[in-house]
Amino acid sequence: AKAYRMRLILQEIYRYPAAIAPMVLQDWIQWGLRCRLAPMVEVAKMLQNHYDGVVRWFSSKLTNGLLEGVNSLFQAAKRKARGYRSEKNIIAMVYVLAGKLNFALK
Template sequence: MRLILQEFYRYPAVIAPMVLKDWIQWGLKRKLAPMVEVARMLQSHYDGVVRWFTSKLTNGLLEGVNSLFQG
């Protein structure tokens, strides 16, 4: 399931939201606390993750600027 999640951004925009929903449901049913935690995080940020397929924007630039102030 980790590999499916890693490949999520390679799916076509039409089916990616369904793949993510399926992965979240799978993760929530596991008894492994880290998987449940990731599934809950993805569930709470679902709209933003799916929005990437239309905007292709990430927070990479912001993280880069932040590192200038941190270091």
């Protein structure tokens, strides 16, 4: 029950205004570090290690989701291009997958 309550409070912090969210997040991290639940201590340590990036999100609202998506496309292209002999073929596969081209004949 305590872990669930901590999770809900952490989720609620992301709805706070950028002016007070870092202070509240720091309080949550301290709470998590004092907590005796090992998974919550891990989360608190992770947030502490990445504190600057997490706090920056409150002002920019940017994530690396787009980059992760492009990386996913690139990994899929590498799997599909297996056996090709050049890097140009992998790059071509990335363009085909990421370009969302319409090859339908009308």
